[in-house]
Amino acid sequence: MPQQSALVRASALQLTAGLAGQVVALRRRHPYDTPVMRGRPEHVARDSWFLGTALSAPVVMLAPQAWATARLAGGTAEPARRVLRGLGSVMIAGYLMERLCRRRLTPGGFEPVETPIVVAGLGGAIAMALAARPQPRP
Numbered sequence: 001m002p003q004q005s006a007l008v009r010a011s012a013l014q015l016t017a018g019l020a021g022q023v024v025a026l027r028r029r030h031p032y033d034t035p036v037m038r039g040r041p042e043h044v045a046r047d048s049w050f051l052g053t054a055l056s057a058p059v060v061m062l063a064p065q066a067w068a069t070a071r072l073a074g075g076t077a078e079p080a081r082r083v084l085r086g087l088g089s090v091m092i093a094g095y096l097m098e099r100l101c102r103r104r105l106t107p108g109g110f111e112p113v114e115t116p117i118v119v120a121g122l123g124g125a126i127a128m129a130l131a132a133r134p135q136p137r138p
Helices: 002-028 041-050 059-073 078-097 099-104 114-131
Strands: none
Touching: 002 041, 002 059, 002 078, 002 114, 041 059, 059 078, 078 099, 078 114, 099 114
């Protein structure tokens, strides 16, 4: 049960950071920008649904995360744990691939609004992936 509680808290933190990242990226027109693909500022709102923004995962990932977090908070639900483990793992890669996130994690790239969002989002994703690991049987 303590690991489940930690997972709920980690996912709630990460989800909050993801939603804040959505809002800030939409307001500041920060499109996603990875080594594989790059968005355009004029398409941030559209792309935020399926491709994400520079500061958050796409809505199609945040919605199942919200469902799984609520399900897990309401009791034991192994499918919810697996969903959060998968999302956390994918989000770690997403944050590390995103050019603006990498910049915000450097001393010279500190920005008072965006850096805390990135730190909370990446930290929450790492905590999610770790807390959702399968528990060894005694």
